[in-house]
Amino acid sequence: ASIQSLDGDIIDCVHISKQPGFDHPLLKNHTIQPSYHPGGMYHESNIAPHHITQTWHQNGKCPKNTIPIRRTKEEDVLRANSIKTYGKKMPQSIANLDSINKPVIPNISTGHQHAIASAQVDNCHGTRASFNLWKPTIARANDFSLTQLWITGGSYSGNDLNTIEAGWQVYPGLYRDRNTRLFIYWTRDAYQTTGCYNLHCSGFIQTDNQITLGGSISPTSTYGGAQYDIDILVWKDKVGGNWWLQVGGYYVGYWPSFIFTYLANSASSVQWGGEVFSPDVGQTSTQMGSGHFPNEGFRQASYIRNIQVVDSSNSLILPSDVGLIAPQNNSYDVQGGVYESNWGTYIYYGGPGN
Numbered sequence: 001a002s003i004q005s006l007d008g009d010i011i012d013c014v015h016i017s018k019q020p021g022f023d024h025p026l027l028k029n030h031t032i033q034p035s036y037h038p039g040g041m042y043h044e045s046n047i048a049p050h051h052i053t054q055t056w057h058q059n060g061k062c063p064k065n066t067i068p069i070r071r072t073k074e075e076d077v078l079r080a081n082s083i084k085t086y087g088k089k090m091p092q093s094i095a096n097l098d099s100i101n102k103p104v105i106p107n108i109s110t111g112h113q114h115a116i117a118s119a120q121v122d123n124c125h126g127t128r129a130s131f132n133l134w135k136p137t138i139a140r141a142n143d144f145s146l147t148q149l150w151i152t153g154g155s156y157s158g159n160d161l162n163t164i165e166a167g168w169q170v171y172p173g174l175y176r177d178r179n180t181r182l183f184i185y186w187t188r189d190a191y192q193t194t195g196c197y198n199l200h201c202s203g204f205i206q207t208d209n210q211i212t213l214g215g216s217i218s219p220t221s222t223y224g225g226a227q228y229d230i231d232i233l234v235w236k237d238k239v240g241g242n243w244w245l246q247v248g249g250y251y252v253g254y255w256p257s258f259i260f261t262y263l264a265n266s267a268s269s270v271q272w273g274g275e276v277f278s279p280d281v282g283q284t285s286t287q288m289g290s291g292h293f294p295n296e297g298f299r300q301a302s303y304i305r306n307i308q309v310v311d312s313s314n315s316l317i318l319p320s321d322v323g324l325i326a327p328q329n330n331s332y333d334v335q336g337g338v339y340e341s342n343w344g345t346y347i348y349y350g351g352p353g354n
Helices: 055-059 074-079
Strands: 002-004 010-015 066-070 112-124 126-132 144-153 162-170 181-187 229-236 243-247 250-255 267-277 302-310 315-317 323-325 333-340 344-350
Touching: 002 055, 112 302, 112 333, 112 344, 126 144, 126 267, 144 229, 162 229, 162 243, 229 302, 267 302, 267 344, 323 333
Parallel strands: none
Antiparallel strands: 002 010, 010 066, 112 267, 112 323, 126 229, 126 302, 144 162, 144 267, 162 181, 229 243, 243 250, 302 315, 302 344, 333 344
């Protein structure tokens, strides 16, 4: 079955056993695994009671034992630089963490600008947070703007950086529109050859029939008005070792641990925040978050709140020693907040660009 969405997407309901994830050589005879939820603190907040929906839900739903996959059209792939790079991130898609300890000259030449919070966590088994949803303006066709979490191990210098990533993005070059869309990503070699967005390659196994990876999310927040959040939790299941993804209460699926090297065991650091990419970096007015600086606060600036990490005993705890990184803070900035009862650990981040 296929569903035509109001945003122009075609959503195909694909049988769970026929999904791209199973094309991975290590997943040939894979049996879909159960999940075991982490315990510990989980703040239900009264800020945004709205249930997050995806646009395609208005036109139908996928039956049991199928998963919704956003159809990739031929012209999408042809617009990419090459079929090989379609749906992939470029190297340098993560902030240089050395800058927590020593200021680095921002590597503007790579085109990536970040405003993030970061924490080193021993034997980290995941993170959760609530991400304020916005629809930032993209100034140039090849720019993108995203808000996400990064769970990482390894390093760029060794070309062995492992990441698990999830969040929302506006990325005309990938989706051919300017809608706010849910995305995931993974790599185990610092974005060189492994990994991809969403289900563009094998690796992530989806188990849910409600959430489309790459699907647009509506509604988004209004400056000075209604605020919308999306809750994302990623955790390493103690029983199967898989890294599970939960979005807004839905168990979307998992990354099997054996597609990674470092993350087969645990992560060593976690980041939360925004990133803007532009080939004309330093010259772009592509917005990050709401497009407003953090000091404007609630309903004006974008936030990430109730930030928690999953420790090695599978409990959600507060992160300690959270560092803030915003190398180009005249374009995009980040501010940390002290602990508040229904916001927990939080940041405001974003900005208008140049």
